[in-house]
Amino acid sequence: MSSVYQDSKGRPLVAVTGMGLVTSLGRGKADNWAALSQGKSGIRTISRFPTEGLRTTIAGTVDFMEVAPYSAAALSAAMALAAGSEAIEQARIGSKAAFPGPLYLATPPAEIEWPQRRALYDQAAGSERGYKRLLAAARAGNWSELQSLCQFASVAERVSGELGTRGLPVSISTACASGATAIQLGVEAIRRGDTDAALCIGTDSSVQIEALIRFSLLSALSTRNDAPEAASRPFSKERDGFVMAEGAGALVLESYQSAVARGAEILGVVRGCGEKADDYHRTRSKPDGTAIIGAIRNALLDAGAAPEEIDYVNAHGTSTPENDKMEYLSLKAVLGDHLASTPVSSNKSMIGHTLSASGAIEAVVSLLTIQNGFLPPTINYAPPDPEIPVDAVGNQGRAANVRTVLSNSFGFGGQNVSLLIAAA
C-alpha cells in the first residue's frame, strides 16, 4: 500500500465521499448551506403541540418531512433516510439499496409516547387502572405497528433496510455527542480494515411535550420565546440556554485508497477523533475542563496534528452559560495564543441544538465550510461575552481559507468527543 493512502501512523486514511443534511432550515446541503452562510435562523414557535403555560415555547422543529402518522421515531427515521440517501447519492457508492458497509446511527432512545400510551389506556375495558390496564390492553390487542416504532433498534432497522447497509446496524447514544461518536465508530472500523466504507448518521426528533419539559426542568433551555430566531446566542453575554432542535446529518466514510480506486470525489478527510469521559457530574463538566481538554488533545494526538494547524473551530457552542465558557477555557488551554487568530463559530446559533444529531450535522457543515472557503457566522452575537474573547464570526459569515476544522461535541453523562476534519 502506498503511503499516500495512510496517515502519519500508518493507518488507512479516512475520506468523506458523501454528505447529507436535514435541519429546520431545510432539506439537503444546498438549501442548508445557503441559509447557514447567510445567517438565517430555523428557530420558531412550536406548532406541533400546545405550549401555553410552558417556560419554553420555541424550537428548531423539522415540520416539512410529511411523516404520517406522525411519531418521533418515524420522523427520526425519515430524516436519517433523507440525509443518508443524499450522502450515498453524492458518493455514488454501491448499487441501489445496497450500501457496501455498516451503518452507525446516532439516535435518541425510542419510547412509547403520550398519545400512544393514552390510546393503549383507552383500549382496555374494565376497572383496572394504571399499568395493569396498559398491560391488559397490550396483551389483548395487536400493537405490532406501535412495537415497530418503540423498539430501540427501530430507526436503525428502517434505515438499514432501505439503504441496504451490511451487517448488524449499530444504534448508539452518547447523549449530545452521539453524532460525533457515530463518525468515530466509522473511522475506527475503516482504520481496522473491517470495511472500506461506512455510513455514519446522526438523527434527532426530540421536540415532544415531555422531552421539552424535561430539559426545561433542568433549566437548560432558552426562554426567549418572544423572538425565537434571536434565542440561541452562543458566546454572547445574554445567552440563557440552548434551543432544542431536530435534524439529521449523514456522511459516507471510505478508506481513501478505495475511494481513489473507484474514482470517487473526495470531499475531505477525518484526520483524527478524540474522546475523554468526565467523572465529575451527570450534567456538568469538571470545573478545570480537563475532560474537554483531554478530548480536544486526543483528537490532535490521534491526527498527529499541532494545535496551530487548526484553522477554524466548529464549536459545540450550545448557548448555555456554562458550556460556552467551559468550551472557551478548554480551547484556550489547548490552542493557547493560536486561539486569538482562530475563528470559532456555532452553527447552533441558527439551527439550535440537534442533540443526538448535532455531531454529524456539524461535521457536514465543517466540510461545507472547507469546500466553500466561507465561515458560517455565530448569529445573535450581541453583546459579546467579555469572558469569552474569541473571534466568533459574529453575525456575518466571511470568506476564509480553511484546511483543518476542529468540531466539538459534548454531552450529559460526561461524553466529550472532538473530531479533526480536513481538506482532502
Next chain:
Amino acid sequence: MTLKTSSNEVLITGVGLASSLGADAEAHLARLFSGAPVTPAVDEARYAPYPVHPFAEVDFSREIPKKSDQRQMELWQRIGVYAAGLALSDAGIARNPELLDRTDLVVAAGSGERDTKVDCEVLEKLGPRDDAALLAKEVLPSALRPTLFLAQLSNMLAGNISIVHNVTGSSRTFMGEEMAGLAALENAHRRIAAGQAGLILVGGALNAEREDLLLGYEIGHNLWRGSHCPVWDREDGGGFVPGSIGAFVVLESKAHADARKAKPYGRLVAVETGHAQRERGAIVRTLADLLGRMRGLLPDGELPTLSGASGKRPATCEERVFLTQLASQNLNPIVRAYGSLLGHGVEAQFPAGIALAALALKSGRLPPPGGPESIEQPLSAPPQRVLVTGVGHWRGEGLALVEAVA
C-alpha cells in the same frame, strides 16, 4: 463484515455478575457451577401473568459507597454500576487512577426507567380527554422530576459508571435490545484485537421489575405468560421471562494483562454478529455463517455452549435447529440455556453469557442440564472452550468463543 486477522489476543481479566441468583461471581459459581441442581428464582405473582426473575438481595453500597450517588440513579443504573464495580475490582483495576483514566467503557443499554406512578397519575388526570394542552400546561410540568430525566437517558448508565468508578477513557453506549449487547462485545473485541484499545470495561444491565419495561415488550407479545419453564419448552409463540441482570467483563490485550500480571479467566477468541431479516430458516443460515467464520478454531467433538436463547419463537426454535445441525459438522454442542436460569437480560444477555463462559472455564463445569434431554446433555470433561450464542428475540444474531488460557 468479515474479520481481518486479529493480531492482539483479547483476555477476560475481570467478571462482574449479579442477578436473581446472586450478588457476585462467587455466588454464581456456587449456585450454577457446583454441580448441584439449580432452582431459578422466579416471582410469578407480582406482575402476573408475567413471571420475572427479581434481582437478588444486594448491598449496593459495596460498589456504590455514596448514598447521594445511589439516589441519583434508578435501579437499572444501580444494577449496572454495581456489576461494573465488581468487574473492576475483580480485575484489580478498581481504585487505580492511572489504569481507570485509560479504561475504555462500552455499555449496552435500553432506554431508562420511567416513573410509572407519575405515568398513572397523568393518565388518571387526563381521563378520557385527548387533551395535549392539558398535558403540557398542567399535568406534566408538575408531575415530572428533573432527576428522573437522567434515569431515562440510555447513556446515563455509562455516565454513572464514570462518576462512581472514575472510568474515564472513552465511553460509548450501544442501543437496540439484544443487538446492543452483541455490538458492544463485538466493538470491544475488535478494538483490542486491532490495537485501538488495551483495556475495556464492557457490559450491560437490565431491571426486569418494571411495568414500563414489561409494557414495552408486551405490545409485541414478546413476554412469556404463566408458569416458568425452560426456554426450549415455551410453546405457541413462546416468550421471554425478563431477568434483572448486571453483567460486565474487563477485556484486556494480552500484552497489557501480562505487564500488570493480571490473571485471565480465558481468552475471548471471536465475536461475530449478523442481522437476518428472519424469513423462515434465516436465523439457522445466519448462525451457520457466523460459526463458519470460527470453525477453524473448534476441534471436533463436544462443544460446551451457553445459549442466550430468549424463549421467544420462532427465534429460539431456529437456534435449536442450528445447534442440532452442528452434528453434521462433527460438533456435539453441550447446550445450557442460561435464560432458563437467570431469565432474559435483553441488552445484558450477551454480556451475561460471556461472564458465565468465563466462570465455566474457571470452575471446569457447566450449569447442570435444565432443559429437554435432547438438547441439554451432560458434559463429559471440563470445558476448554465455550461457545456463547446471542439470538435477539426480534433481531440480531451473534456468536462468541471463549477459550481457556493454557
